[in-house]
Amino acid sequence: MFILVNLKAYPCDPIEVATAARDVAEASGARIAVSPQAADIARVADTGVETWAQHVSPNAHGSHTGSTLAEAVADNGAAGTLINHSENRLKLAGVDGSVHAAERAELIGGDISVATADPGIVEDAVAAAEAVDPAVDVFCGAGVSTGEDVSTAGDLGAAGVLLASGVAKADDPESVLEDLVSGT
Secondary structure (H helix, E strand, O other), rough: OOEEEEEEOOOOHHHHHHHHHHHHHHOOOOOEEEEHHHHHHHHHHHHOOEEEEOOOOOOOOOOOOOOOHHHHHHOOOEEEOOOOOOOOOOHHHHHHHHHHHHHOOOOOOOOOHHHHHOHHHHHHHHHHOOOOOOOOOEEEOOOOOHHHHHHHHHHHOOEEEEEEEEEHHOOHHHHHHHHHHHHO
């Protein structure tokens, strides 16, 4: 089970979270990645934790002020990227463009877990993705905060989980991460 911690724009120390994620991943053998803001990608990647971008723009090099190039995040250590998060929704053409941009750079993921509150949503998403392309992994998000949530998501067919505030806002990110991997 893959655990991806999205730091969003929370006022946390990305290096502290990344170091904790790296240490827990090494100690447990679990796969844990951190997705910081674009400005922190290189610093987070330098900790040795698997690092993902929060977004890549659908365009290539050129006059695109404010864009986040897939090649730039890859050059700074990102191994993957989120695309079309509910907080940064793209139109279908933008999704396609961002997926193609990620492929260019080889980057191709509430308080109650959706896996517990409405397991059918996860099962339906897994079935829908599998019907289109069995190679597409489905991540479960929305309220994931415990090892039990991680285990439940896996039982429902999710390949991994995506979470944010449970780790980013924690006083002790390492202990939260240890609990999360207990469900893998």
